[in-house]
Amino acid sequence: MNTPALVKHRIEDRAPRALGPALRRWETLLVALLVLVVAVGGATQKNFLDPYNLADSTFNFSEKALIALPIALLIIVREIDISVAGILAVASVAMGAANTHGVPAPGLAAIGIGVGGLCGALNAVLVTRFAIPSIVVTIGTMSLFRGIALVVLGDQAYTGYPEALGDWGQGYFFGMIPRSFVILLSAAAAFAAVLHGSAWGRRIFAIGSNPMAAKYSGIPVDRYRFALFVATGLMAGLAAVLLTGRIGSTRPNIALGWELEAITMVILGGVGIAGGSGTIGGVMLAVLTLGMVTYGLGMANVPGILMTIVIGALLLVTITVPALMRLGAPARKGR
């Protein structure tokens, strides 16, 4: 009931244009924040700006960010998927099971991604065919997917993955740039091209701005929703391949709690939770900012649990400040 109050009183043919200036400011803010974090980190920590350390720090967020990309699109169309970490677990378990049957690394990667896509398709069917809110569906399937991993593994773990898988999970290009980061950048470029440079992207924004109007203007809304849930599953599968390769084992609690971290990245990146607005650039800036904060705090020996306070507070501040500014300026409009 906040932003729409403004939209209501304008006559527009393209909603995002009105949001444009604000979004630009948002990304500027993120850039400033990122620069600040890097500056403070560089000033206080001796090895913060060491290029090898910086490059290695991307390992910590690349897989998560791969999941955040499709979640950004889902939130733009007013959906959400909190089963992503569960999908990742199932995909990793499938890879582990295939590995015990001697499937080679490329096959394992295909299986991980494929199983992720299947899980995404299950969410997609439940959301589109049965018209169930996606948050409810994915709370259920999160428990279901994680549960499948638990049933298969119990208190055991899959290990002994082939070396080729590790090469992708923890390997480098040119001996320095982590492959997973390069994959992340390529994926981000692809998502940005689709969202900001194609008719599909325009329709995604249209659906998010007003699903009903989008439907009446001939957009197959459910088909888009379906595709986005499958894409989310595929990306979670890809993240599973990289993560499994990096840590070299599959336990039932793999990637526990990642769904909330990925969603935090997306929202911090300026994607509006009410749908219809957001950019991949913003999400990537948020990913880098969060990554640098985590990296800097880790270097300063701050325990991980304290970082959750910082990240949570960052999320709250980023949404509260604009709301306070709105409250200060044109009051009494939205009611």
Added chain:
Amino acid sequence: MSPREGTGMNANLFKLREVQLALVLAALVAVIGARAPVFLSARSLDSLFTDTAILVMMALAQMLVILTRGIDLSVAANLALSGMSAALIDKAFPGTPVPVILLAATAIGTALGAVNGVLIGLLRLPPIVVTLGTMSVFRGTIFVLSGGAWVSSHQMTPSFIDFPLDRLAGLTNLVWLAVAAVAAAWYLTRHTRFGRELYAIGNHPVSAAYVGIALPRRLFAVHAIAGGVAGLCGYLWVARYAVAFTEIANGFELSVIAACVIGGISIGGGVGSAAGAVLGAFFLGVIGNALPLVNISPFWQSAITGAVIVVAVVVNAREGRRAGKQILPSRESAQEVPT
């Protein structure tokens, strides 16, 4: 059972939902009882009720939030933080009487819930984002408060630990508190203006505002109540298991929401009843307590829970309501306003 009673046709249907759920639950209990008669013994049922009490209370509080189209993901972190605070109070002042601890835990929880309430009610920020943020902050604060250390049973006074499982007229205090919570939630949602207004808000926030319902205050109150219940449950949890540490009740918020969803409380707001929340909580409680008795590995619990949730929502969706298609319908409702 729902605000739509009295609209004729729908009345039976909506009454049926809780009845159906109760029948399914009874059938489940019967099947388990047939395979493992010990499940139906007084002792086993007593522990089922005791084990489920906290989930029942939390689900009822979450129901109030969901009725207003909200969601509170921070309740488990709130529970853990309030519980840790209660444990630290008891550790620092071993003579503190239990009623004071109860009040303190509830007050701390209410204050934490009020933070959500201010952001969601007064600033109208999306509940899912706000509570995602406060969840992280609360959880991290436990670590700051405790310095990462555990508070274990030998650091707590016996009266502190004993209260939840002390018995009054044959039932544990936990069960009595849950019974009181059920009665309160039933009365609140069925017979108070406040409760009816929550349904109105969930059904159509804009209309609710037009007819003069003070949305900000109601939303604030609902989140403060959810926080207070989480605080109370925090003490009960810590005392019951006689240990407090940073990760207690991690992920419990999703069990609470799952109980509501199974109980037919629509995430789209405006639909649901106390009976549904209680039945949903017991559904999960029965699954959790019965698995070991029927020789199913506890590793199955999560998968079965997930399957139950999916089936429950599919069945509920089949009842013909398409409400709540959006995660956060505020925008849609704004657009429905005639200009």
